Amino acid sequence: MRRVVTPTVITTILALTLAGCGGQAGGAGSGGADAAAQSPAGEAGTVKVEANNGTVEVPANPQRVVALDSTAFETLQAFGITPVAAPKQLLPANMKAWADNTAILDVGTHREPKLEVIAQAKPDLIVGGKRFEKVTPDLQKLAPVIDLAPSTEKDGYVDALKKQTNSLGEIFGKKEQADQLVAGLDKAVAAAAEKTSGQKVFLANHNGGKIDNAAGRIGVLLQPLEMTDVFGTKADSESIHQDSGLAPETVAQADPDVMIVMDRDAATSTTRDTATPASQTVAAQKAWANTTFTKNDAVIYLADNFYVTEGIQAYTDAYTKIAEVLGASATATS
Template sequence: MSRFKTLATGTALVAALIGLSACGNAGDTKAADAGNATITIQTNTGSMDVKTKPARIAALDNTSMATIKALGVEPVAVPKTLLPKDGYQDWASNDAIKDAGSHREPKFENISEAQPDLIIGGYRFSSHTEKLSKIAPVVDIAPSDKEGASYLDGLKKQTLTLGDILDKKEEAKKIVADLDAAVADSKKATNGQTVFLANSSGGKIDNGAGRIGRVMEGVNLKDVFSKDDGKLKSDSVHNNSGLSPETVAAAKPEWMIVMDRDAAVTEAGKDFKPAKSVIEGLGSVWKDTPFFAKNQIVYLPADFYLTEGIQAYTDVFKGIATAFNGAAK
């Protein structure tokens, strides 16, 4: 995605990668391919043919990781710095799983040494597709929130495509059905209330619509800053939008949905100010604002910034439905 910065790599490195990827036992590759069907899938870069049940997958797109894990696959390479703190300790601590680095500093040599049959790329790694393709076929099926695209439909398509590739179609359908049910419950529980979509980072509450605005697809809510008349400089969680607590108070949102970015990215052992603490510290400004006065605040899971996949959104919509149903009683 364009919002993520990438680092340039020299032609010498690319050449080295080509050499590395050519290594290995050709007989072993043929044996691994035996009996694997070839299917045509639709990706963000066009249609492509892939072999089903690949033996060795490099999982680079964080939005796909929970599904890959749920479908019983252990990858040969992952960007370990992007793994959530909980639920992926087995991947993080396994030396047999190569560290792919990050989208800012990819470790192409490690990915090549893992000898993947298929690379699940895209999203944060989308700008590296060409270089990664020198190592193995790259499948970019990441959901998109570009104008006109449905992020939730993208999540479902991603899941079903992974089910086709991994020959786990029924399991993938169940994951999609869980999201559909959570969305239905969330839409039923909400009824046009106003909401402030917030991001907590660096001890500040800012506009978070650039990342969590995707939840609006699955609810009947109105974002108070969806038409901000130029009040905000940016809706990206990587930029200061210029939003002040007083501006939020003046908008009088009935609800707040907040992502705690620092909770996801702060290294273990380092201090940070949790979103709840930041919000409570603004009580003097927000004490008469509906969401604060009535404690109508939905906190996204602490690791949401690093998950963002179909399971994460399923949990978010379940949480929204629970919160709004509880408030209605």
Template sequence: MSRALRAAAAVAALALLTGCAASTAADEPAGETVTIATNLGPADVALLPERVAVLDSTAMETVRDMGITPVAAPLALIPERGFEAWHTDAAIADVGTHREPDFEALAAAEPDLIIGGYRFSDAQDELEGIAPTIDIAASEEHADGWIASLEAQTSALGQIFQAEDEAEDIIAALEQARGEANAAAPESTVFLGVVSGGQIDNGAQRVGRIIEGMSITDVFAGDEGDVHGDSGLSAETIAQANPEWAIILDRDAGTGETDAQPALAVIEGNEALANTAFVTEGRIIVLEADFYRLEGAQSYTRTFQQLAEAFAQS
């Protein structure tokens, strides 16, 4: 079934589920709203929605930390650690993944608001057919960069859920960790890598956001890299550049590949990299396994803390 047909079926299912309640909704007074900036322009959003579907992975931890339990989420994309309550809650509908979204399950959950965007950005039209949908996902298109977009997202969620204090705490922790990492960063060189399927490649497309504003320099700056590790960068080319540091995204760990070799073992076992400065000096930072799945404000806070500690110990 095509996306369009699935979306139409989902809307029809929602109409059946809501029954006569839908016919009386127009007679009820409109609730209070707040206008927020989204990636698609300003949007008026009802305050304190009771039934929220959260699809955007970059918003997951913030929604959780604001005390919101969603009625629907892409559970396969959400790590177990930190989200045990969501994974064991039968009341949370599993809406599949961005590759095969279950629009029918989403409609059956009857959300008042869908937090879409990021991996689900291509499904915006279908989601809008089910319930009001906002795209406030972190974005590299933000005028001040990825981290600023995370802060804007956090502020917007704080307004919607009237959790401004929680939003301020999340942003403050992110700013503090980033400042500490920036202060500790050496005036040196780094390889921003991704390990996927046992292969080492240029991971600058995802990892590059971490060192924005730092004194440490990507040896392949300007080479975008590839999230899935197929840009064609060879280990010999990395060795020739001989960076002092390596910051590595272990994609296999992030996707839950249980039989995959850990990223650190892949790098340390590569003969071409044996004499590089980052291997011989032990200056390899492997990001937490859940970074690839989440990439939200809290993920970056933990990552900046990790970098600050590693840089300070060198």
């Protein structure tokens, strides 16, 4: 159950925040005075950002950042930002440096966010959105909030990733690094688009040791590609949490040319080393022995942490893998 935050609680939290802003505590941060000295923007001033929650004026090169948006974690880390607080239970396995850093406060999860911990962190910027979108109004009482998270329920996911990266680059004075990330995504998308020509694809989710439909979560992958989802499921990010009862025989009857797999089990299992890999579950489906995607070895496995990242790095990797697998498949069948 998500914690219900009353106006009284918010008022108390805000009072604590204002009481502490006269002398910021040490600990994790984006680099303190040294970081500010390295960036002209960090000396003074603000940056106006067009975000999902409106036009937000934020401090240039903020020093105390609370990172809540999973799609931005890897980008912030790439920019050399160490947050003062983050939802440690939601961090992907490749962000162990944040998870193990005791100076970074743990704000809980989106289901029960610890607003008092965020207040204790005395942030000058909160990178919100995605899973924490519902508490944005509460967070705005504590510090400026930017919601730059792309939505799987809207068109233009790739463009939204680029906008998010460029905006963060502007805020933190990391334009060159942002440009490199955007260029890498553009290159990967172009490579994948070159290998697609109307193929039928099954977008799969490996959850609870079963293969189900993941179109509601990863359907946006197809937006810049010439591919057709065999089931055409309407975007709904919550659909991958339920068992739709999709039978292997139904997939075989649709006979997709390509299969793209998101392994939710690998991303969320507390014992990742012992979780059954999606590839093992796929290989065990006897009904798929004669499908086109099996015969052509056209199964694409997204990174194990894709489900808990979904940022520019995750999509760059995904399009790179699509290009590689489809390229190899085309060579093998020619």
